[in-house]
Amino acid sequence: MVKLTRRQLAKYTVDKLLDGQRPPVIAARLVAVLSSQKRKNEAELLLADINRELEDRGLLAQAQITSAHPLSAEQLQELTTQVKKLAQVRAVNIVTHLDKRLLGGVKIETANHSWDKTVRRQLESIRGAV
Numbered sequence: 001m002v003k004l005t006r007r008q009l010a011k012y013t014v015d016k017l018l019d020g021q022r023p024p025v026i027a028a029r030l031v032a033v034l035s036s037q038k039r040k041n042e043a044e045l046l047l048a049d050i051n052r053e054l055e056d057r058g059l060l061a062q063a064q065i066t067s068a069h070p071l072s073a074e075q076l077q078e079l080t081t082q083v084k085k086l087a088q089v090r091a092v093n094i095v096t097h098l099d100k101r102l103l104g105g106v107k108i109e110t111a112n113h114s115w116d117k118t119v120r121r122q123l124e125s126i127r128g129a130v
Helices: 006-018 023-036 040-056 073-087 119-129
Strands: 060-067 091-098 105-109 114-118
Touching (some): 006 023, 023 040, 040 060, 073 091, 073 105, 114 119
Parallel strands (some): 060 091
Antiparallel strands (some): 105 114
């Protein structure tokens, strides 16, 4: 049996999604492949590869946004617009996290990009420059 790389599986997954195949059918096939190759522990890594492939193709960015305080709907909309533009994708799915240690600002991470516009990072940058 040929062992497919995670990148090959991710490309296959995105191709099938674009062909209109239903996600549960694709997921069942992926589980079968990982299971038959005794690679079940790679499921999370495969999901990351699929996210990377979606972003590489300009389709979707899964954005993790960390802030010190809850973001308003208006702020989330502005961040969505900015991530679309910066990552050059058609759509963005945002998941927010709170981290009081940041003091203020936001940190944004997608499969291929990272932007750290937090007060904490700015203070660390100033400290490093002195």
